[in-house]
Amino acid sequence: MRTLIITGIALFLGCIISYSQDDVDKNGSKKPTISRTINLITVTNNIYMFKGKGGNIGVSTGEDGVLMIDNQFAETTPEILNLAKRLSDKPIQFLINTHHHGDHTGGNINMINNGTVIFAHDNVRRRLMEDERRKFAKEQETAFNKKLDKLAKDGNREIAEAKTKGSIRNMGDFTPSVNTYPAITFTDNMTFYYNGEKIMVFHVQNAHTDGDVMVYFTDSNVLHMGDVFFNGKYPFVDINSGGNYDGYIKALSRALILIDEETKIIPGHGDLATKSDVKYSHDMMVALKNSVAYEYVSGKTKEQIIANKDLTKIYDAKGFGDGFISTEKFVGLIYDITKKQYGKLKPRKN
Numbered sequence: 001m002r003t004l005i006i007t008g009i010a011l012f013l014g015c016i017i018s019y020s021q022d023d024v025d026k027n028g029s030k031k032p033t034i035s036r037t038i039n040l041i042t043v044t045n046n047i048y049m050f051k052g053k054g055g056n057i058g059v060s061t062g063e064d065g066v067l068m069i070d071n072q073f074a075e076t077t078p079e080i081l082n083l084a085k086r087l088s089d090k091p092i093q094f095l096i097n098t099h100h101h102g103d104h105t106g107g108n109i110n111m112i113n114n115g116t117v118i119f120a121h122d123n124v125r126r127r128l129m130e131d132e133r134r135k136f137a138k139e140q141e142t143a144f145n146k147k148l149d150k151l152a153k154d155g156n157r158e159i160a161e162a163k164t165k166g167s168i169r170n171m172g173d174f175t176p177s178v179n180t181y182p183a184i185t186f187t188d189n190m191t192f193y194y195n196g197e198k199i200m201v202f203h204v205q206n207a208h209t210d211g212d213v214m215v216y217f218t219d220s221n222v223l224h225m226g227d228v229f230f231n232g233k234y235p236f237v238d239i240n241s242g243g244n245y246d247g248y249i250k251a252l253s254r255a256l257i258l259i260d261e262e263t264k265i266i267p268g269h270g271d272l273a274t275k276s277d278v279k280y281s282h283d284m285m286v287a288l289k290n291s292v293a294y295e296y297v298s299g300k301t302k303e304q305i306i307a308n309k310d311l312t313k314i315y316d317a318k319g320f321g322d323g324f325i326s327t328e329k330f331v332g333l334i335y336d337i338t339k340k341q342y343g344k345l346k347p348r349k350n
Helices: 002-013 074-087 108-113 122-152 157-169 245-258 275-297 302-307 327-342
Strands: 039-042 047-051 057-061 066-069 092-096 117-121 184-186 189-194 197-203 213-217 222-230 264-269
Touching: 039 074, 047 074, 057 074, 066 074, 074 108, 092 108, 108 117, 117 122, 122 184, 213 245, 222 245, 222 275, 245 275, 245 327, 264 275, 275 302, 275 327, 302 327
Parallel strands: 066 092, 092 117, 117 184, 222 264
Antiparallel strands: 039 047, 047 057, 057 066, 189 197, 197 213, 213 222
16 A cells, blocks of 8 residues: 555656755745756655766655765755755755765765764775875875976976975875764664664675665665666776676675565666666676677687677667766676686687
8 A cells, every 4th residue: 555655646746846946936935946957856755866967866854854865966065955955844864875986975075064974884984085095195296296396497406306395294194084974884784763764774795886885765665776776877887996797786686685566766877766677787787797708708809899789789779878887888897807707818710
């Protein structure tokens, strides 16, 4: 019965309501308009999806307050807060980062300054700190070179270099900006009891990254998958951040065990989805891995395999290669993984 009611509400509302930042009339009432960057999509009677240029945001509203999943970019925070206020007069109490990428965590500092407590996997906090440390090192290098060039114009370059090193040393060592990081981290799973339901947050190892989590609203039967699921597109497996192709497939398999045909799925990118969409992506990844492996052991080169459009034509026809990851990049990734798995083979002579 609950599922029928939720489905009816979603169909009645057409699932999509959009607001802009000045969408209140002179009487203070909400008036639907078209947002420039973010669409507000009704998932259930109290769970919503914000769809914009960054990763998809999940929002739970209720008596306890507002719980948010991901927050896109820093520049979108005002619009995100504005949309949240139209759903609830309560504050955004909790925020969950599904992983560390900037299109999902870019607004962290703004949310923290707004009084929100952020949760994430241990590796998310670690990688955010590493990103800031690299940024600090790059800023130091840039400052060093500018200072050196300026002093070198007026005299001996060795003396200028010594003076520059002393000047840069005064900048101090790297100090993390704690306000940009999750305040609470966990290793495996955690549970929220919030807005009248049990919300399960669980880590999937080495999938899109090494810090991915999914968030499952048990009573509402809604799953936010973060970037472990790109609906209708080839996924981004971030090898440099601990991502793993086989781990990604395992994560999709885990989701398929958890959900059913009535589950509403919020992907990291793409439209609101169902179990069949997740299964299609899972089967696509398995099929392409097997196809590329066959071509590889047959002696085909990387260039030949990428050029073989028959391998991906059924997916490309559906627009899978039109996203962040092109067909060529995705097939190339699978080739690299296959080569590592099978070892170097001599190309077959024509």
